[in-house]
Amino acid sequence: MIKIRLVIFIALLILFACPTYSLADEPISRPLHNALEKAQSLMAMGEYGKASNLLEEFRKKNDDQHYLLDFIQGAAYLEQAKPSLAKARFAACIRQKPDYLPAWQNLARCWFDLGDMPQAADNYMKAYALSNPKEPDLLYYAAACLASGGDYPAALEAFRRLMAEHKSQARLEWKEALVQTLIQADKQGESLPVLEEIIREATGDRKRRWQEVLLYQYAELGMDKKAVAYVHALLDEYPEEPLWWKTLWRLHLNQGRYKEALAGLVVYSFFQPLTPKEIELAGDLYSASGVPGKAAGFYGQALKNKQDPDVILKIAGAFHRIGKLQEALDWLDKALEQDQKSTILLSRAYILYDMKNYSKAATAFKTAAPQAKKPGQAWLMAGFAAYNANNLGNAKDFLKNAEKYQYSKKTASTLLSHIMQQEDS
Known part of the structure; x- marks a missing residue:
């Protein structure tokens, strides 16, 4: 599958400015009126700390309480990024005036800042219920908080309610x-029609990001034909967009269609320089497509960046397949300078064998055998090489080692019998 990282980000546009409230119609004492008015003036100048301190001093010296005292002090704390203090004040405000919508909104904001998404969502829901006319953003914030907290069933219920109750106002x-x-x-299937709708409405980079997500969902859902058809449609519209060529070759690669993947990668390389890993991949795809000569060229490019023993093994294999045995051997000798692992030793031994340098091949197979995945096979090849080098003593020793392994025992025993008959004749 193609891997496009999907990052969940719910935009919570929940900064509620503290408006300047008209106190004229409120039944409050003159001292409280003056304190609140002064606090609002300080907040208008950005002096939130002074405003909250002023109101706290008033609270200590006066028994005169009012829901706006709690609300405005809470707003001052919230502007200072002190959600715990703000929360206490907004809660006190609500106890005095349970239907005061701004307090519910700001209390929800406090819970959000404190990282308690269920509480934030609950308070946004209560604020939405109080709003008249209904404010869809409050329901959206509630749904977003539920999603951010991982309660996806409740979040989906809230989002569906939002879309149903405010269909004409639905925003991107x-x-x-x-x-x-x-x-x-894990409701990817249900996401597809919504994704398609988003793509019809979005523009620019925003649209492209969602096109990527839609492709990823097609791939994740096993809708390979749909994904490939969609990429081709995108390429008809944006033929010089490297992203879609990259997506195309990755889709083919993940489905094992190596020739198609190679074709897409080649076109992609016209628009975007290949990374070292992509250069190596081009070599792999040429190799899988039966073009080892081309593969060797790409492996050579990849090795200019780093002398990776694994890539050296690949270029040696490519040269081996096109009959350039000395070049293959030279590359493997370079690899052995960095790593003595069995795959390199065995590859070198097979090339020496194909070069008919049987004496060196026998020694190479002998060296590789102890750490090989199939030691019996390596000992068997060492025996064959020694036999072809006319070193019958070594051949017998190597073949006796090969007889210790079930998968190579029969062939080793047959050759041993042949050697013994040859010696007796």
């Missing part, structure tokens, strides 16, 4: 949050 960010929640809730 609501749909984006909904589709991400669907994906996180």
